[in-house]
Every structure is written in C-alpha cells, then in structure tokens.
Amino acid sequence: KNQVEQSPQSLIILEGKNCTLQCNYTVSPFSNLRWYKQDTGRGPVSLTIMTFSENTKSNGRYTATLDADTKQSSLHITASQLSDSASYICVVSDGNDMRFGAGTRLTVKP
Amino acid sequence: DAMVIQNPRYQVTQFGKPVTLSCSQTLNHNVMYWYQQKSSQAPKLLFHYYDKDFNNEADTPDNFQSRRPNTSFCFLDIRSPGLGDAAMYLCATSRTGTAYGYTFGSGTRLTVV
Numbered sequence: 522k523n524q525v526e527q528s529p530q531s532l533i534i535l536e537g538k539n540c541t542l543q544c545n546y547t548v549s550p551f552s553n554l555r556w557y558k559q560d561t562g563r564g565p566v567s568l569t570i571m572t573f574s575e576n577t578k579s580n581g582r583y584t585a586t587l588d589a590d591t592k593q594s595s596l597h598i599t600a601s602q603l604s605d606s607a608s609y610i611c612v613v614s615d616g617n618d619m620r621f622g623a624g625t626r627l628t629v630k631p
Numbered sequence: 632d633a634m635v636i637q638n639p640r641y642q643v644t645q646f647g648k649p650v651t652l653s654c655s656q657t658l659n660h661n662v663m664y665w666y667q668q669k670s671s672q673a674p675k676l677l678f679h680y681y682d683k684d685f686n687n688e689a690d691t692p693d694n695f696q697s698r699r700p701n702t703s704f705c706f707l708d709i710r711s712p713g714l715g716d717a718a719m720y721l722c723a724t725s726r727t728g729t730a731y732g733y734t735f736g737s738g739t740r741l742t743v744v
Contacts, residue, residue: 523673555732564637564721564735565674610673612732619733621673 524548525613527622535630538601542625544594544611552616556585556596559608559624568596568609601629634658637722637736644712644743652707652739654722663705664733665697666721674721680705681727709741717743 525546534540546554553572557565569578569585571594577586582605584597598605606629611622635656644650654663661682666674678687680699694716696708709716719740723733 525673553732557735562640562719562738562740564635564723564738565733566735567732570732614732619676623671623673626671 523623524620525611525622527609527611527625529625530623531626531628533628533630534601536601536603540598540601540627542596542598542609542611542627544596544613544622546592546594546611546613546620546622548592548613548615548620550615551589551592552614554585554587554594554614555612556583556594557610557612559610561607565610598627603629603631605629635722635724635734635736637720637739639739640737641740642742644709644741646714646743647711650709650712650741652709652720652722652741654705654707654736655703656722656724656734657703658724658734659702660724660726660734661702662725662727663699664723664725665695665705665707666723668719668721668738677707712741712743714743717741 528543555570556568559565568583571578571587573589582599587594608624608626610624613620638653664679665677668674677691698706719738721738722736725733
C-alpha cells in the first residue's frame with residue numbers, strides 16, 4: 522500500500538472556480554511535505570514545503586495546509602486559471618526517503 | 632539561473648538498442664536521482680548518487696545503469712530497452728538530506744519502437 526494517498530485521482534473544474542486536493546499519508550517519522558505541480562511532459566516544480574510545526578503555507582493562489590496529527594494535507598487553488606491544468610503531486614519525506622503520491626490530474630476548462 | 636537540465640527532451644530508440652540519457656546541474660547539489668515515471672503514476676526511484684556513492688534500489692532492473700563522472704553530470708544508461716521501458720525519466724538533485732526537497736529537471740520522454 523502506498524504511504525501517500527491522493528484524492529481525487531482526477532478533477533475537472535471551470536476557470537475561475539476554487540478547488541481542493543487532498544493528501545493522506547502514513548509516512549513515519551515525518552520530516553516535511555511538499556506539493557509539486559507537474560505540467561504534461563515536464564518535470565515537477567515545487568509549490569510549497571511544510572514541516573511538522575507549520576499548519577498552512579501559501580504561494581500565490583496556492584494554499585497548502587497540514588494536519589500532522591491526522592496526517593492529512595490539502596492544496597487549495599483559488600480562482601483557477603487554464604494554466605493550472607496539470608498534475609499535482611504530494612511528496613512526504615521521512616528525513617531519508619521521499620514518498621510520492623500518484624498525483625491528482627486537474628483540468629481547468631474555459 | 633541555477634537549474635537541472637535534461638537532454639534530450641524526447642528520445643526515440645529501437646527495441647534492444649542501448650540509449651543514454653543525460654542530466655546536468657548548476658546547483659552544486661551533492662545528491663542526484665533518477666526516477667522513472669509512467670503515465671498517471673508516481674515517479675519511481677531507480678537509483679541515486681550521494682556524492683560519488685552509488686545507491687541502487689532493490690527492484691531496479693539490471694538493464695538500467697548510471698554514471699556520475701563529476702558533481703555536475705549524471706547519466707542513465709539503458710543497455711537493452713524493452714517496450715516496457717517507455718516512460719518519462721526524471722532527474723532530480725538535492726543538497727544533503729531531503730529536508731531541502733528536490734529540484735527536478737524537465738524530464739526525457741523515452742519511446743521504444
């Protein structure tokens with residue numbers, strides 16, 4: 522079983538709408554959690570990184586939250602744009618290894 | 632700008648014909664990784680170099696080899712590509728310890744015909 526589970530697997534929204542992507546993990550011990558955006562045919566690009574003591578981190582229209590007690594994280598995208606269409610990958614580190622989620626494929630339609 | 636560069640972006644190779652993918656970095660990171668990513672799947676770690684020390688994942692096929700001649704460059708060699716090796720290959724770098732996260736290259740899309 523993957524130690525990092527993301528939901529939904531795919532999501533379609535209209536331009537301008539908000540959306541929230543989920544990441545649940547069982548990785549232990551916990552070092553940090555990152556959200557990456559991966560455009561089709563490109564490498565992942567880091568959006569946010571959070572350590573144990575951080576509950577929320579923003580990067581423009583992207584806001585990530587972390588609940589280390591329940592081992593859940595979310596990525597909220599505000600006022601979506603067509604360029605937000607991509608896969609969003611949650612990656613959790615135990616301090617030595619990085620564990621990747623399978624990603625959420627987001628499609629933003631006009 | 633400091634970055635991780637992968638060449639080529641797209642590579643087509645024949646079944647069984649050796650192929651080499653390259654990765655270079657200007658970040659002076661001491662750790663370099665090679666990942667294989669198939670469609671709609673999470674990247675799968677193949678191996679990594681911690682400085683000059685090579686670390687192979689247990690389930691990485693022998694068909695995959697790597698070389699790191701210096702800090703800046705790392706190569707992925709596929710000795711006899713099969714159809715199942717068609718994938719996106721991602722190179723990533725990091726400073727010591729994963730607390731700093733990774734910087735990824737843009738990837739090389741490998742097609743096997």
